[in-house]
Amino acid sequence: MLRLLFVFSASFSLSYLLLWGTDGEASPAFGNINAVLFVLGAMFGxxxxxxFSYVEGVMKDVPKKLKVQNFELYSLVISSLTDLKREVISNVLLVVVLLLVAFFAxxxxxxDFSHRLSYLSYLAWVIQSVRGACFLSVIVVVCVQLAxxxxxNSLRAEVSMYGE
Structure with a gap:
């Protein structure tokens, strides 16, 4: 959770600095983020x-005789894979939340009321920075999921090599 807050805060800061540094000229780059986010979200899903199915398959590949031979190792492997499945589910929920935040932002x-506050360009930059932070955070979540x-995949190779 702390890592997520850091990524979101850093992404927000980078987005805001980009808008501030260009005096809002980079705003069009943040205007079409939702379209890209929805495609990323679908691909991520x-x-x-x-x-998730792959990890399920890896769990089924873990030899049952390992449970009898070395229960601690077996339980460690199954626990790690279960944690990985749990992380997949939490990452999906996180991406859905980030998509919703970007959409509502x-x-x-x-x-109309935000257009009437044209003298508060900083507020518009904050809103656009939230969208940018959501976009960059989704990219980080996708990279973590790929890792x-x-x-x-490495674990499956190990299980295949030493499984029987």
């Missing part, structure tokens, strides 16, 4: 479903 940014897939 499909990837997560495949990854975009909707607030497009409302988990690489870990599961």
């Amino acid at each position: 499909a990837l997560s479903l495949a990854f 975009g909707a607030v940014g497009e409302m 988990g897939f690489v870990t599961a």
